[in-house]
Amino acid sequence: xxxxxxxxxxxxxxxxxxxxxxxxxxxxxxxxxxxxxxxxxxxxxxxxxxxxxxxxxxxxxxxxxxxxxxxxxxxxxxxxxxxxxxxxxxxxxxxxxxxxxxxxxxxxxxxxxxxxxxxxxxxxxxxxxxxxxxxxxxxxxxxxxxxxxxxxxxxxxxxxxxxxxxxxxxxxxxxxxxxxxxxxxxxxxxxxxxxxxxxxxxxxxxxxxxxxxxxxxxxxxxxxxxxxxxxxxxxxxxxxxxxxxxxxxxxxxxxxxxxxxxxxxxxxxxxxxxxxxxxxxxxxx
Numbered sequence: 271x272x273x274x275x276x277x278x279x280x281x282x283x284x285x286x287x288x289x290x291x292x293x294x295x296x297x298x299x300x301x302x303x304x305x306x307x308x309x310x311x312x313x314x315x316x317x318x319x320x321x322x323x324x325x326x327x328x329x330x331x332x333x334x335x336x337x338x339x340x341x342x343x344x345x346x347x348x349x350x351x352x353x354x355x356x357x358x359x360x361x362x363x364x365x366x367x368x369x370x371x372x373x374x375x376x377x378x379x380x381x382x383x384x385x386x387x388x389x390x391x392x393x394x395x396x397x398x399x400x401x402x403x404x405x406x407x408x409x410x411x412x413x414x415x416x417x418x419x420x421x422x423x424x425x426x427x428x429x430x431x432x433x434x435x436x437x438x439x440x441x442x443x444x445x446x447x448x449x450x451x452x453x454x455x456x457x458x459x460x461x462x463x464x465x466x467x468x469x470x471x472x473x474x475x476x477x478x479x480x481x482x483x484x485x486x487x488x489x490x491x492x493x494x495x496x497x498x499x500x501x502x503x504x505x506x507x508x509x510x511x512x513x514x515x516x517x518x519x520x521x522x523x524x525x526x527x528x529x530x531x532x533x534x535x536x537x538x539x540x541x542x543x544x545x546x547x548x549x550x551x552x553x554x555x
Contacts, residue, residue: 271434281431283421288314292387294378297321297346299335302393302418302425304439305432310391311344318387319346320378324353325463326370326447328471338439349377353449354460362458364404364541366449371405375412391415397425402538443481444534451485453537461521462486468520469494476512477504481532490523498531 273281293310297303297319310317321335332348339346351374353359359369375390382390392409395418399406409416418428432440448463469484469492479500485493494513496504503509505527517525530536 273430273434277427277430280421280423280427284309284417284423285313287415287417287420288312290315291389292316294318294320294382294387294390296375296378296390296392296414297335297339298327298393298445299331299338299439300393300445301432301439301442302395302428304338304437304442305428305435306391306393306417307338307344308342308435308437311342316387317344318381318385319344320349320381321346322351322374323348324351325460326353326449327445328448328467331445347381349374349381351377354458359449360458362449362452362454362456364402364454366454366458367403367405368408370447370449371408372412375408375414379412389415391417394419395425395428396422401535402541446534450535450537451483453485453487453540456486456488465492465521469517469522472516472520473513476516477509483532483536485528485537490521492517492522492525493528494526495528495530495532495536501527501531 288310291314293314293316295303295306295310295317297307299321307317307319319335319339321332321339323332336346336348353370353373356369356373359366359373363369375392378390381387390413392414394403394406394409394416399419406416408414417423429440448466449458451466452458452462466484466486470482473479473482473484473494477500479496481497482500483495485495487493504513514525528536
């Protein structure tokens, strides 16, 4: 596989960015951070991967991140956090992502100072700027580097580079924390997250799915977003009965399937576009 001239130039910029540096990477194990981890391990002076371990992420995602680090022989550190201790975060304001990122990277900053690393790197990519991502402001406030934004690198280009280096994560679906399944201003708590986690685990295993979301709305309502291509095999009488029975046993009172299908950031659709644009402008300055 050959890279285009443009993408090869961006890859060169990424390599130069890492050279001769001691680097900490906020590592989720997803496509974006895995490519950064691979390149940093190859070209930086030293690399440390720090993965958040909390109720907001499924255990299998944390396990996969650890396995990647081991396979690539990269030093890693699990950072155990309880975001639900933050009273403001639990209120689920529209800047929830900012609060979470600020808390996470403030802790990572302590490790940077203790162990004398040069930079901390985050995998936010240029496509993220097209959605409402208040967490980007936290990165700027704390001086966290975002090389994909710096070099105008898209999600598709990241996947192409992962394919170029034959990384197993090249086709891994995007993953967002469980708090993103709860509408803004509806309280986040452990009970809701556990229900979401159990429901998504059941649906993925029952129907052999890689991508979906269970959105938790008020009054114990589950709104399920499947990929549209998966709907024909799911929408049978027996399957719907299985979904209803299992999700009600988990604790949901109402179960719905969203006919628009899976889409990242669907909870942001209710936000006022003017406010989103204002916060986006602040985060990118």
